[in-house]
Amino acid sequence: MIGPWKKKILSALLLFGLLSLVGCADHVPVQPAPNTGSVFQFPLSEVQTAARNALTHLGFAITKESPEYFEAVHLKPGETVEKNESELVGIWFQARDKYSTLVLTSTALRPTGIAKQKEWDQAIISRIRQELP
């Protein structure tokens, strides 16, 4: 049998461990498998410009940009990048050759206010298609 004090210590340590692990759980999009992406027959730079415009049209503030990845948060009225309860999307770009680009998208939902959130992947891909010439 485990004594009462040992039980308390054990519980405290377990709680500490759980808290530490939970603290590591971040709100980030996860890169999907390459076979779930969309290929656009346009060079990388053109697809990135279209993606930037698509995100803005859909109400996303772009918070991270690099040659291979964009990250953006959907802002509702009154929200800011620093304070919001909205979806975060990641867009990965891979140039397949000089004239075609693979685009992967992922939406990370927040557990709070989940009813007002949605998966944006399809809407983003459709909008990128519209933005391209």
Added chain:
Amino acid sequence: MGSGNHQPDQAGTAIDGPTSNIPRRPPNRRDKITPLLLWWFIFVSVLASALPAGATEGEQPEHTPIEHTPIYSVTAGKSVPVNATFENPGEVAEIRLYFKTMAEDYYLFLPMAETVGGTYTAHLPPARNWTKGIDYLLLRKSLTGEIRKSKPFRLLVMNDFASPPPSAGEIQVQTEDPSAEAQNQDFAVPLRISVTVDPLFAGATEDPYPPISVPGPGGSSGLFGGLGGVSFSIKVRGVSFRYGSFSGR
């Protein structure tokens, strides 16, 4: 055997008597495994929090003389101050804020003025509702003649139909391309556009993207990356504690 309230249990030990008299049982397998499990759990917790967040880290650029906190969103009708700070302001000859609405091709610019030591500021004109986005970038010319510009930043313009329009008045801006005079009509105040005699934009070297962490497949935040955030609250003896692991930015 026992007297008063001290009743012996089946093993012959006192239930509420002095503990020093309780015979200790020999440690069993569970007693040996429990501390090991605990230590493993703590080790994993610490390891998970220490793992790098990103799968790819960009290289540090050679030139990092300018510090700028990007602005991500603004409400229509509001002017936005844009700041840039230099470590060695004495080396800066000129700094400009280039901007355009996302629908246009040509940039307008405003000179940035030094406000406090090493910090330069200019105000983006307020945008109209439905402008959607403004692109801006910072261009600086050093005393040695080197001209560098940042990557363009995209500013999300959020509609606001409740606030009154900004007070009337013109804002004087410049451009390097006469075609820009016909563009950029989506600002909430009229712009008086003049063509500069000192174009710098075309000859500027563009800075690389600042390094960021790129999430990889299966998440990137330690062992539990990709959960999408967790929150819970507990209440112990009237004291409540709420925890939420949501990172906006």
